[in-house]
Amino acid sequence: MITTDILIIGAGPTGLFAVFEAGLLKMKCHIIDALPQPGGQLAELYPKKPIFDIPGYPSVNAGELVDNLMEQIKQFQPGFTLGETAISYTKVDDEWFEVVTNKGTVHRCKAIAIAGGLGTFEPRKPTFENVADYEEKGLEYFVKEPEHFRNKRVVIAGGGDSALDWSVFLSNVASEVTLIHRRNEFRGALDSVEKVQDLKNQGKIKLITPAEVTGIKGDGKVEAITVAVDGQDPYDIETDYFIPLFGLTPKLGEIGNWGLNIEKNAIVVNNALDYQTNIDGIYAIGDINTYPGKLKLILCGFHEATLMCQSVYNRLNPGKKFVLKYTTVSGVDGFDGSRKEAEKAVVKKID
Numbered sequence: 001m002i003t004t005d006i007l008i009i010g011a012g013p014t015g016l017f018a019v020f021e022a023g024l025l026k027m028k029c030h031i032i033d034a035l036p037q038p039g040g041q042l043a044e045l046y047p048k049k050p051i052f053d054i055p056g057y058p059s060v061n062a063g064e065l066v067d068n069l070m071e072q073i074k075q076f077q078p079g080f081t082l083g084e085t086a087i088s089y090t091k092v093d094d095e096w097f098e099v100v101t102n103k104g105t106v107h108r109c110k111a112i113a114i115a116g117g118l119g120t121f122e123p124r125k126p127t128f129e130n131v132a133d134y135e136e137k138g139l140e141y142f143v144k145e146p147e148h149f150r151n152k153r154v155v156i157a158g159g160g161d162s163a164l165d166w167s168v169f170l171s172n173v174a175s176e177v178t179l180i181h182r183r184n185e186f187r188g189a190l191d192s193v194e195k196v197q198d199l200k201n202q203g204k205i206k207l208i209t210p211a212e213v214t215g216i217k218g219d220g221k222v223e224a225i226t227v228a229v230d231g232q233d234p235y236d237i238e239t240d241y242f243i244p245l246f247g248l249t250p251k252l253g254e255i256g257n258w259g260l261n262i263e264k265n266a267i268v269v270n271n272a273l274d275y276q277t278n279i280d281g282i283y284a285i286g287d288i289n290t291y292p293g294k295l296k297l298i299l300c301g302f303h304e305a306t307l308m309c310q311s312v313y314n315r316l317n318p319g320k321k322f323v324l325k326y327t328t329v330s331g332v333d334g335f336d337g338s339r340k341e342a343e344k345a346v347v348k349k350i351d
């Protein structure tokens with residue numbers, strides 16, 4: 001049996017950063033993840049995509065951000081159970097929970113932080129008939145390795161951030177990028193929409209809207225897609241790859257049966273306080289939770305992880321006054337204010 005203070009379900013960026021915040025408060029964490037590697041969506045779906053909205057990083061590749069988070073939490077020596085899915089929990093007594101995985105591993109903990117993101121990753125697929133015939137034969141639902149598309153013709157479909165960001169990125173890699181969306185308006189960030197417009201004006205991206213891809217053609221692999229533009233006869237576009245980026249279907253799995261309040265596949269939390277669920281001692285942080293104004297962004301997950309840890313600290317140390325000190329504050333255990341000393345001081349925040 002594995003025993004810990006906080007059991008974190010999900011090793012995405014939110015779960016990883018929670019280990020750091022818990023460590024500052026001298027709480028031990030263990031992380032379970034269904035995937036064989038840490039990093040959540042960043043490692044599984046877009047390891048090579050640059051991310052522009054992490055404070056302090058003008059740009060950082062998703063994979064690099066995961067590596068940095070792992071480096072940052074190393075000092076707190078979290079335990080990892082990878083490749084196992086948390087399926088059930090029981091409240092053993094006033095102090096302890098037990099969580100069991102699909103492989104029978106039993107985890108004992110004083111608080112549970114569900115950082116399960118989108119749960120299992122199920123891409124929304126095009127609905128026309130022969131889709132399955134072309135999967136991994138030119139039909140790709142994720143861009144894991146952009147170099148794969150170097151000097152190839154690529155058709156991307158979708159209107160959200162993924163479709164926009166990858167169109168922009170691949171316009172410097174692929175020989176031809178066509179972006180097809182069923183509306184004239186896009187759902188993604190304004191900045192990304194403007195970048196796509198600029199690249200269209202420079203002739204680096206072909207933009208076809210409002211239009212829909214209605215079929216794939218090719219002998220054993222994608223050779224062309226059929227596009228139906230509003231009010232016109234469908235026509236074919238020759239391409240080496242078709243990448244439909246229609247988003248992911250969230251699947252909570254067994255956690256959906258834990259008696260938690262669920263709204264639209266997300267766990268309802270108390271955002272005014274500490275991201276606790278309707279079950280005392282069980283928190284939900286990151287993409288998996290919902291509350292008024294929720295944004296599914298990495299930096300929001302970091303914030304939620306921080307407040308969750310403060311709440312668990314108060315739970316585990318009733319009556320003990322928590323004094324917030326900054327990790328770089330001068331005077332912590334002889335810290336002289338230099339960056340080098342600050343790094344040492346990080347692990348000495350609370351005594």
Ligand SMILES: Cc1cc2nc3c(=O)[nH]c(=O)nc-3n(C[C@H](O)[C@H](O)[C@H](O)COP(=O)(O)OP(=O)(O)OC[C@H]3O[C@@H](n4cnc5c(N)ncnc54)[C@H](O)[C@@H]3O)c2cc1C
Nearest residue numbers: 010012013014033034040041085086116117118286287298
């Ligand atoms: C293509 C794309 C581009 C994006 N770009 C950006 C961007 O530029 N900036 C930004 O801020 N956000 C971006 N996002 C969103 C960002 O990836 C998410 O907000 C972030 O990953 C959420 O982190 P998380 O840790 O909450 O969840 P996730 O990263 O989804 O990790 C959750 C983990 O929990 C595991 N898990 C789930 N259920 C269980 C269970 N029962 N047992 C064990 N493990 C479980 C999963 O396997 C997964 O590894 C992007 C998303 C996509 C898809």
